[in-house]
Amino acid sequence: MEISLTAGSTLASTMRLTQASQTLTAKTITEDQKTAFNNATPAAIYHPSEEAVALSQTVSTQPMVVVNTYGRTQSADFPTIAKVQERARDGLKTSFDEFKSALASAFPDLADKKFGFTIEADGKLKALNSAGELSTSDMDQLDKLLNASSSLKSAASTYRDASIDLVAADGNWGGSYLGDYQLDKDNFASTIDLGALFIPQGKTPDPEAMAGWFSHQLWSKGELATPESHAAILAARDAKKAAETAKG
Template sequence: MAISFNSAFIQPSAAELKKTAQTLTTKSLSEDLQKTSVNLNPAAVYHPSDDAQAVSPILEAVNVFIGRSQAADFPQIAEQHRNAFESLKMAFEEFKSALSDTFPDLANKKFGFTVEADGSLKALNPDSELSASDMDQLNALLNASGALKTAANSYRDTSIELVAADAGWGGSHLGKYNLTKENFANTIDLAALFIPKGNAPSAEAIDGLFSHQLWRKGELGTPASNALIVAAREAAFNAKRIDEKV
């Protein structure tokens, strides 16, 4: 291929560059820079020899339990859970108001409550502010309130249904857990659900949310518990189909 030059081409000069008269001097690094240099550069460099043997990766199968899929009627169950929450909130506010009128000293102390497996209400002492006599009195008052007891049991039952209906993956991950009447009391503090949130919720208020309590204290599901829930779903679905045909 022929190469042509135009008039703008400038022939490089063969003139020797002028040497500078300034001498170069070496300077030692300061103590800080010496430390930095040591930290940046490795103390030793490994050069594998030709005789080095290649290490083959070992693959190990790991079984991961991800749980069930979300039930088709999850939206309806979630709505029932929200309604149960509102009913419980109203009943608890009425209980606290009555407690302030009759036992103001007790009302000013922080307490929680939950639902036992048999449906009775149980006082909780989250900050250890209640004495043994306070706990006995509070237990009696909680269970004497028919409206609160009914609302608390309804919320407990719909909470169990909500967790059973949700998926073990995606969404809120409630389906990863196994919530039952037997472990509900060790998992959910109902009073903590109603800690005021405000515009900037505190860590305590966030921890009181149902999902957060479940994440922190909930019992993780197992293949066995998951199988029972799926079987119950199928039984309920089949029963519904039979009722629709009748």
């Protein structure tokens, strides 16, 4: 049943009300009724235990936290692997700077355009039109020039492998917040723009440069880890530990 409450209907209802002719008078109660009312008690009284009180106070003051029921902790090797990745980044920067210098000398018009690059699963380098400034012919030419640099290809491959190891060594329970993701050779090209790693940073935080950081690219474009990928990484850690124990 629908009831429409409008100004018109409310006013009309009010106008139809008339004063009742019957007067209301207070009725006194007997002494027996007064006695029964004064002696009445509740049927049951609940007294919470001290544990219940303490629990309710804790729940009301603590923020809600979502806890993953699967995952992994950070590996003890993480600091060492992080240093390896940092050295690989330095080597990649040196090779990329050399490539850009040669590009500016031989193809100045192309060198003036913004571009990125990545490495595919088969080890080939691929130009990225990150700023939308490259034509199809520019992309083709850059692809050829990038892959013609053996030092750049080698440095990119080393950095990719070190980065995959870094993510695998981190955990989603604590750590450096990389362990929530799965990085491998198949999804690296769709996740990391190697050229964006080296966007110059000014004196103040630059949003473009910050977006190019490895961690930010992983967080924004990375593939989330699954129970299966966590299990595979933990199994690989156990196998590595077993092999080291056998050697020692």
